[in-house]
Amino acid sequence: MQSGKATDIQLDFAGDLTIWRAFLAIAELGSLTRAALFLDSNQSLLSRQINALERQCGCRLFTRTGRGVELTETGAQILGPVRTLLEDAQQLEAQIRSNAQEPSGRVTVGLLPSIAHPLIGRLFSQLRARHSGISLKVLEGSSGQVEEWLTDARVDLAILYRYGASRPEHEQLLATVDSYLIGARGDKVTQAPDISFRAMHGLPFILPSSPNGLRNALDATARQERVTVSTVIEADSLPLFKSLVAQERVYTVLPLHAVWTEVEEGRLQAARIIDPPLQRSISMAMSKTKGPRKAVQSVAAAIVDIVDDMGRSGMWHSTEPASPSDASAA
Template sequence: MQHPKATSIQLDVTASLQKWRAFLAIGELGSLTRAALFLNSNQSLLSRQLNALERECGTRLFVRTGRGVELSDVGQRIFPQVRALLADAEQLENEIREQARDASGRVTLGTLPSIGHHLVGQLFTEVRARYPGVNLKVLEGSSGQVEEWLADARVDIGILYRYGGTLPEHEQCLATVDSYLIGPAGDRLTAQEEVPFRSLHELPFILPSAPNGLRTALDSMARQEHITLAPVIEADSLPLQASLVARERLYTVLPLHAVWTEVGKGEVQAARIVDPPFQRTVALVFAKTKGPAKAVSAIAGLIGEIVDRMARDGMWRTDR
């Protein structure tokens, strides 16, 4: 027998369970006043919620009497089902919270320095507050190193940049990141808000050495756009790239969050690359052999929350 897919389930009237909790309280107590006290609400608000619920259902759920309210015929028929639905929802919520409370063990995160610099401090604070039984270990390295750690299960979760339009099925998109041309303070080119990709032609660059995901993607797009990238020095160190851009008046290509602090201090400038844009995806990847499942899932959830907060600050974009 073929079972329907979960995505085929359609919810409308039952999409919000809170209104049905109000229905249950009113039905059990027989009074809007007593139900409002029980729910720590007020009678006027509860009355409006009840009227809205009856409009959505297209029928009366209660009959008003001189002593309060009574369930209508329809209300009586659905009352046991609503009670069972809410009981199941309460059990699910309790189980979810219990799972979270039980999260424990060591979770190892492999990340790139440009992401870890902003992420790890907030992640540590959240883990200590919400999952005290979880011990967080963080490894920073290049994309190639993080890939190796994932393959060898030395890390449970990896955070990587991916270039191109799609991700493998087992990877989760955390954010979409624009690339910026980074230049020294006072530089006329990077004083603009945006620069076309072709303006990178023969600039004095400091870039990571190949093999490197950024370098490979940059060189590929440069060939497509028929321009020449001219690194005068190669360095994989992010602090060194930012330092030499500022001191030696070089250029590099980085996401804005990688030089967020330096741009804020006015040490370097950043202009978004357009025409065509040069974008990357921040991807979360699980090792095939993961550590303690509850703890790994909990940490992955926290990373998603923190990334969303960073997006609201303008560091990158998310679709969640």
């Protein structure tokens, strides 16, 4: 209903929500460096923004310490209202987007390199065909990095490996993955489709350095089976693993999807490890505090479809997963 009178609201420096978002991140994290990582920005830009904000406010909002930054008395007083302001703005954006027919916005996905290669290309193609308003940002890293990005809300979705039967409640199981002994073309050890874990005794390996989920599981199983895993080189690079296995006649342990193309082209060989098997699961976790919800759910649903289709091709054992909305609500 029209009142016949406009609300008289005047804004000066309080109208720039981007600067206040930077203020909130720095205040909560206590560090320009960590805030820059969280905001996908850089430290010098944030420093200039805060200096400009303090000039506009006419007072200091932060004091610099040897460990980072701390709020001044004035900064502490406005922290609550600033947080409320940004939360209200986020709720407004979410309400507007929920009324839109098509999901839109940028969705950030964090995952391991061995999963990224087979997944991201198909995900991009599917989103471009079905949801052109969604843009993707992909971050590749180790398991620890992906976990940190999820905790710090730098990613909307995280695709992770999990070992053992249990996993965090908020995560959605996508697939179960066998581990394979990877050898060079023509290698006799990996010619058969399957290989007993005990047959790996004394073989020269290139493996990831600890701490690492696969390395921990492999070492634990080796102790249980009284098998010596002879690690001749440690590395944390998937391309290096493939190159050295092919050229130097060493071995490694990987999921089949990590070497799918090389095995199909005959450049590497893969024998599934059995007796006992060495399995891991692929799970998906959704951040509760980041990007456009409708777009994130659309990307999550597309990932579920693609993982299931890849399972039918033999890349892994797909599951009958719950819907992405169920996973986010857990």
